[in-house]
Amino acid sequence: MHSPLPMDDGMFQHWQEMLEERIGITIPAERRSFLVTSLDQRMSEVGCHSYGEYMRLLEDGPHGAVEWELLVDHLTVHETRFYRDSAALQLLEDQFFRFIGRGDESRTNIDVWSVGCATGEEPYSLAIALDDYLLNHELENYFSVTATDISRASLATARQGIYHRNRLRNLPVKLLRRYFLPYDLDHYRLSRTIRDRVCFTLMNLVDVGDASLGKMDIIFCQNVLIYFKRERRAEIANSLVEHLRPGGLLILGAGELVKWRHERLVQIPNEDVVAFRRLPDEERAA
Numbered sequence: 001m002h003s004p005l006p007m008d009d010g011m012f013q014h015w016q017e018m019l020e021e022r023i024g025i026t027i028p029a030e031r032r033s034f035l036v037t038s039l040d041q042r043m044s045e046v047g048c049h050s051y052g053e054y055m056r057l058l059e060d061g062p063h064g065a066v067e068w069e070l071l072v073d074h075l076t077v078h079e080t081r082f083y084r085d086s087a088a089l090q091l092l093e094d095q096f097f098r099f100i101g102r103g104d105e106s107r108t109n110i111d112v113w114s115v116g117c118a119t120g121e122e123p124y125s126l127a128i129a130l131d132d133y134l135l136n137h138e139l140e141n142y143f144s145v146t147a148t149d150i151s152r153a154s155l156a157t158a159r160q161g162i163y164h165r166n167r168l169r170n171l172p173v174k175l176l177r178r179y180f181l182p183y184d185l186d187h188y189r190l191s192r193t194i195r196d197r198v199c200f201t202l203m204n205l206v207d208v209g210d211a212s213l214g215k216m217d218i219i220f221c222q223n224v225l226i227y228f229k230r231e232r233r234a235e236i237a238n239s240l241v242e243h244l245r246p247g248g249l250l251i252l253g254a255g256e257l258v259k260w261r262h263e264r265l266v267q268i269p270n271e272d273v274v275a276f277r278r279l280p281d282e283e284r285a286a
């Protein structure tokens, strides 16, 4: 039976440093066997027999760059589904959708960002929730969702908009009927109306400070910060705040960023959702 190559402490540390430096992700000691198995899988696929040989492949110019992407895909989990966090969607309705059209009438566009969007279920859920609200309330605002991820393969799947029914289990039936058509026995295809509202872009969160995305009304960042060290998580969240319009909402995953505060944000009290609202530019949090 095939068993993965052993990895001593020095080699583990070397991989940790390389992954941290190159893609920003952290592999803590307790996930060492996960790293070993993922590397083993990828090394078997490309026919490498030692860590040294695989590292040389990763450093091999354009081939190396492609290989990095494939490795990242093995090292990150793309687990997600439609309406995964329905409490957060409810909070968006209560704290944002309800105020659409009541404030600054000169701006009708609503901009949403799904950070670490994986195969698209999260950004499409946001688009569906918003579209459904606007239709039900006869509002004519335009909205667009920007969806970013480090995994090119996930983004390609996302763009197709075809999903196994298991991924749709949490979606209310009325929304399934309104926005999906059966594709084959087990799959559904999302309507073009919603697909056209979501723009998928490759982006490593490490580079979020340089991102040339505009200002957002809603930023959804769940189950992504877990890949980063604590200090780095706070830095990333601080950069996300720079992309938020006054009055805009930042939604994080529960427990992903503990005791983090920002002078431009107030936390929205909610038992199930970690959400913040950006203050007007002239105000600071107490």
Ligand SMILES: C[S@@+](CC[C@H](N)C(=O)[O-])C[C@H]1O[C@@H](n2cnc3c(N)ncnc32)[C@H](O)[C@@H]1O
Residues within 6 Å of the ligand: 023, 024, 025, 076, 077, 078, 079, 080, 081, 084, 115, 116, 117, 118, 119, 122, 148, 149, 150, 151, 154, 203, 204, 205, 206, 221, 222, 223, 224, 227
């Ligand atoms: C578990 S999925 C979360 C999907 C979705 N946000 C949700 O909560 O259902 C984590 C996603 O984060 C992405 N990711 C991990 N590290 C990243 C990085 N440095 N930059 C951008 N995306 C990253 C992975 O590729 C993966 O698709």
